[in-house]
Structure formats: C-alpha cells, structure tokens
Amino acid sequence: MSSKDEPRKDRHSNDSPESRGDELDQRLAQLKSRLDDGHKRQRAASGDADTPQNQSNRAGVAQAFRLSSEFIAGVVVGAGIGYLVDTFFGTSPWGMIVFLLLGFAAAVLNVMRAAGMVAESNMRFRPAQELHKQQLEGETDDTAEK
Amino acid sequence: MANDPIQQFEISKILPLEALGTDISFTNSSLFMVLTVGVSAAFLIMTTSGRGLIPSRLQSISEMCYEFVADLLRSSAGSEGMKFFPLVFSLFVFILMANLFGMFPYFFTVTSHIIVTAALALLVIGLVLVYGFWKNGFGFLKLFVPSGVPAVLIPLIVLIEVMSFISRPISLSVRLFANVLAGHITLKVFAGFIPMLSKLGFVGVVGALLPLGFTVALTALEFLVAFLQAYVFAILTCMYLNDAIHPSH
Numbered sequence: 001m002s003s004k005d006e007p008r009k010d011r012h013s014n015d016s017p018e019s020r021g022d023e024l025d026q027r028l029a030q031l032k033s034r035l036d037d038g039h040k041r042q043r044a045a046s047g048d049a050d051t052p053q054n055q056s057n058r059a060g061v062a063q064a065f066r067l068s069s070e071f072i073a074g075v076v077v078g079a080g081i082g083y084l085v086d087t088f089f090g091t092s093p094w095g096m097i098v099f100l101l102l103g104f105a106a107a108v109l110n111v112m113r114a115a116g117m118v119a120e121s122n123m124r125f126r127p128a129q130e131l132h133k134q135q136l137e138g139e140t141d142d143t144a145e146k
Numbered sequence: 147m148a149n150d151p152i153q154q155f156e157i158s159k160i161l162p163l164e165a166l167g168t169d170i171s172f173t174n175s176s177l178f179m180v181l182t183v184g185v186s187a188a189f190l191i192m193t194t195s196g197r198g199l200i201p202s203r204l205q206s207i208s209e210m211c212y213e214f215v216a217d218l219l220r221s222s223a224g225s226e227g228m229k230f231f232p233l234v235f236s237l238f239v240f241i242l243m244a245n246l247f248g249m250f251p252y253f254f255t256v257t258s259h260i261i262v263t264a265a266l267a268l269l270v271i272g273l274v275l276v277y278g279f280w281k282n283g284f285g286f287l288k289l290f291v292p293s294g295v296p297a298v299l300i301p302l303i304v305l306i307e308v309m310s311f312i313s314r315p316i317s318l319s320v321r322l323f324a325n326v327l328a329g330h331i332t333l334k335v336f337a338g339f340i341p342m343l344s345k346l347g348f349v350g351v352v353g354a355l356l357p358l359g360f361t362v363a364l365t366a367l368e369f370l371v372a373f374l375q376a377y378v379f380a381i382l383t384c385m386y387l388n389d390a391i392h393p394s395h
Contacts (some may be wrong), residue, residue: 062377062378066382102305109306
C-alpha cells in the first residue's frame with residue numbers, strides 16, 4: 001500500500017504549483033482512506049484476493065521447490081569438489097569420500113536453513129528481518145515518514 | 147519420431163555467424179531472448195507512458211509488478227537493497243516472460259536450457275561477491291564464520307559454510323531449468339498419449355480422455371510453475387544480496 005502512493009505523489013508535485021499541492025494532498029489522503037475502507041470490505045466479503053492464507057500458500061509451494069534443490073545442490077557440490085581434489089592430488093578415493101560427506105552436511109545445513117529450522121547463521125538476516133517486523137507493526141507510521 | 151518430447155528444446159541456427167573461431171550464430175534461443183526482452187520492455191514502456199493518476203488496467207499491471215518486486219526486495223534486503231531494484235526487477239520480468247512465452251505451442255522456452263539459467267545465477271552470485279568484498283572488504287568473509295562456535299569446530303564449519311555458499315548458484319540455476327524442462331517434457335508426453343490411444347478405436351478414444359484431462363491440468367500447473375520459479379529466483383536473489391549488504395555475524 002505504502003509504495004503505491006510514492007510515484008503518484010512525485011508525479012503530481014512535478015506538474016502542479018506548490019499552492020495547489022496541499023489541497024490535492026488532502027483530497028488524495030481522503031480518497032486513499034476511502035479506498036482502503038472499500039478494499040477491506042471487499043476482502044472481508046470475498047476471500048479470494050490476496051488474503052494472508054493465499055499468500056502463505058504461494059510461499060509454501062515456493063519453499064517446497066527450494067528445499068529439494070538446495071539438498072541436491074549441496075551433495076552435487078561436495079561430489080564435484082571431491083572429484084576435482086582426487087584428480088589434482090591423486091588421493092582417490094579419499095577426496096571423494098571426505099568431500100561428499102562434507103557436501104552432505106552442507107546440504108542438510110542448506111535445507112535446515114531454508115526451512116527456518118536453524119537460525120540464519122546468527123545475525124546475517126537480522127537487520128532486514130527487524131526492518132520487516134517494524135514495517136509490519138507500524139505500517140501507518142512508516143507511510144507518514146515517507 | 148513425431149512426438150519426441152525432447153525435440154522442442156533443440157537449438158537451430160537462424161543466422162549462422164562466426165567470430166574469432168567462436169560460433170556466435172543467432173539461434174532460435176537468441177530470437178526468443180530478444181523477443182522476451184523486447185515484449186516486456188515494450189509492455190512496460192507503453193503501459194506506463196500514459197502516467198495516469200488513476201491507472202488504467204494495463205498500467206496497474208505494470209504498477210503491481212513494480213510493487214511486488216519492490217516489496218519483495220524491501221522485506222528481505224531492507225531499504226539499502228533498493229539500489230539493486232533494477233537488477234532484481236529485470237531478472238524477475240525476464241524469467242517470468244521467458245517462462246510464459248514457453249507456454250505458447252511451438253514457442254521455444256529459453257529457461258529450459260541450463261546455460262541460460264546458470265548465466266543468470268552466476269551473474270547474481272558474481273554481483274554478491276564483488277559488491278560484498280567492495281563494501282565490506284575482507285569482513286565479507288565473516289559470512290562463513292558463524293559466531294558462538296567452539297574454536298575446535300571452526301575449520302569444519304567454515305568448510306561446510308563455504309560449500310553451502312558454492313551450492314547456491316547451482317541450486318539457483320538447476321531449480322529453474324529442471325522445473326521448466328521437466329514440466330514441458332511431462333506436458334508433451336501426456337499430450338502424446340492422446341493420439342496414440344485414440345488410434346486403438348472406440349475404447350482408446352474413451353481412454354484418451356484421461357490424458358486429455360491431465361494435459362489440461364498440467365497446463366494450469368505449468369502456468370503456476372512459470373510464475374513461482376520467477377518468484378523464487380527473485381526472492382533468493384534478494385536474500386543473497388542481503389548477505390552482501392549485511393554479512394555481519
């Protein structure tokens with residue numbers, strides 16, 4: 001919702017004098033609140049639009065695609081590195097054994113991370129996640145700032 | 147064989163070219179890449195050229211596209227990530243359009259070739275590496291060292307983390323390519339059952355209704371996959387870019 005207004009406001013401030021800007025802003029704000037009310041009513045009436053449940057379904061299917069390929073990729077990388085180590089250092093079959101097992105571990109880590117079972121190696125994702133949480137909590141405050 | 151399910155992925159040269167001993171022919175794959183870029187660019191430019199305060203139907207499609215990717219990027223990489231918006235938006239639109247183009251009969255599906263998806267994935271990972279090192283210096287390597295791990299385990303953990311990082315471009319490219327390839331082959335195989343069965347007389351024709359139903363259902367599924375794969379690619383790009391922006395552990 002918040003990003004929808006940005007381009008329009010910009011556009012309008014470009015082509016109209018400042019004095020008319022305030023009045024128009026007020027009218028836009030009014031229109032926006034009316035539209036929001038309408039949207040809410042619409043969403044309540046028909047459950048099909050972009051309900052949270054529908055969104056989580058989409059995210060679920062996307063994650064299902066992710067999990068399988070994360071696992072395979074980890075094992076394939078392990079096998080690939082093992083093969084390269086073996087051919088360059090002539091350590092066959094030890095490179096393959098060690099790196100395939102490591103690759104398996106990396107694959108499990110990938111999957112657990114993608115599934116959210118392991119903390120996203122600590123702080124790596126925290127800034128963005130906190131930001132997202134803030135946005136979710138105070139969406140109205142956020143728009144006012146902008 | 148008339149209904150060879152692999153035949154649709156064959157590359158054919160439209161305009162044979164060669165430069166410095168390398169084959170740079172203009173193929174059907176190149177043609178559809180040009181079409182994908184051309185059509186999506188033309189669509190976005192034409193629908194937004196009206197600049198309506200109240201968007202027309204087509205303009206709201208473009209605006210929805212913009213908002214979708216912008217929200218995705220902002221929620222997973224923060225507002226700092228918005229400087230990568232052009233890249234993520236281009237990737238999303240390119241993959242989505244290429245997948246949707248592939249849904250037309252007789253059209254070539256660009257994303258069904260691993261070389262195309264691998265190039266896209268390497269672009270993303272290359273950017274993450276270059277930007278990560280440019281912005282954080284060697285602090286970027288902290289990405290591979292989780293905090294709070296006993297010193298004894300660190301070499302092992304670092305090795306596993308590095309392999310996990312290397313597996314990213316592979317999983318990114320293989321997922322897109324494999325889903326599109328497998329989907330199109332399945333579609334073709336099921337559609338191929340219909341004429342084969344209907345040759346068997348009345349019982350065959352009745353039996354052919356089953357694969358016909360499957361084909362219709364699979365077509366719907368493929369449209370879903372076309373969108374989902376573009377979405378997954380875009381969201382993972384955002385998450386990897388987030389690593390480059392905030393690698394701190």
